[in-house]
Amino acid sequence: MLTVLFWIFVAVVAIQFLYYIVVFGKFSFVKAKKNNLKKIPISVIVCAKNEAENVTKFIPLLIQQNYPDFEIILIDDASSDATLDIFEAYEKEHANVKLVKVVNNEAFWGNKKFALTLGIKAATKEYLLFTDADCYPTSPNWIAEMSSHFTMQKTIVLGYGAYEKIPKSFINKIIRFETVLTAVQYFSWARIGKPYMGIGRNMAYKKEEFFNVNGFIDHMKIRSGDDDLFINQAATRKNTTVCYTSDSFTYSEPKTTYKEWFTQKRRHVSTATFYKSFDKMQLGLFFLTQLLTFILPIILLAFQFQWIAVVSLVAFRYLFSWISLGFGAGKLNEKDVMFWYPIIEIVLIFTQLNMFVTNLFSKPAHWK
Structure with missing residues (x-):
């Protein structure tokens, strides 16, 4: 034995x-590819529900992006705090900010995919770049870096969403290590030609890719997976590429306790059961x-x-x-x-x- x-x-x-x-x-052993910058019109899409504090801090960083042609689609998913008021103020102050108001729908109650679908349909640009309301780009060149990887064939771009460092916090090291391991996995498989997931904190795709698979319809009843289940369905060897130059990263505030992180990761693990x-x-x-x-x-x-x-x-x-x-x-x-x-x-x-x-x-x- x-x-x-x-x-x-x-x-x-x-x-x-x-x-x-x-x-x-x-x-791991391949250098990051630095592409020539492009001027593709981009719609940056942010969905928020009760994120007043975060959108106040982070939406201005999106508005200040160094890119010639972009709009920001702000989706308020029936927030009960001041998120909608803040979004309305941004829309009035900036010509390239567009607000989408989502009211609670009995058939799609609390479903982020429904809200995102409305935002995608409202976008006027053909190329979409996604991040979350609690995220911020590490550089004013974030849009430029992510969009530079689009080509005639590559219409899905997978990026990296990091978590902030908290000094002397061991749980923070665990969270960031797990994030690195996950990124190494999905970047590697995408480069091999078997993309299986992406993260909503930092990913981009052409609008036609969304409609080619009828959006989120096949997994609308699954509350999570607006990012990884969509990529698992729509991404292929031919249409997917990756972007991991440092200017393309986004950052989020991490959980600070093991219990909070455990609850967050349970959602991610449960979604993976619906992969191919x-x-x-x-x-x-x-x-x-x-x-x-x-x-x-x-x-x-x-x-x-x-x-x-x-x-x-x-x-x-x-x-x-x-x-x-x-x-x-x-x-x-x-x-x-x-x-x-x-x-x-x-x-x-x-x-x-x-x-x-x-x-x-x-x-x-x-x-x-």
């Missing part, structure tokens, strides 16, 4: 090597081999079975995974999280396992 477990462990390390070096290497079969398989295999990377060595070492070989394989696995993620984190300006990599990875793996089990017995909350 121990011999069987040992060879399973060898296979697990080999699979992990394929993920970290072969797959993730498509992102291949995408669920490759994500499931990656997580399973990560989990077995910790469980199998503990069992083998407890019986001192081939302990030199087991320790060597564990060290080898840490070496290539640390190198791969380290290069990826460097591209995303997140190098500091890698100093805590071994500890954070263990916490993250067993947190994800807890999320999966928890979601089996209760449904996570969604849009406000």
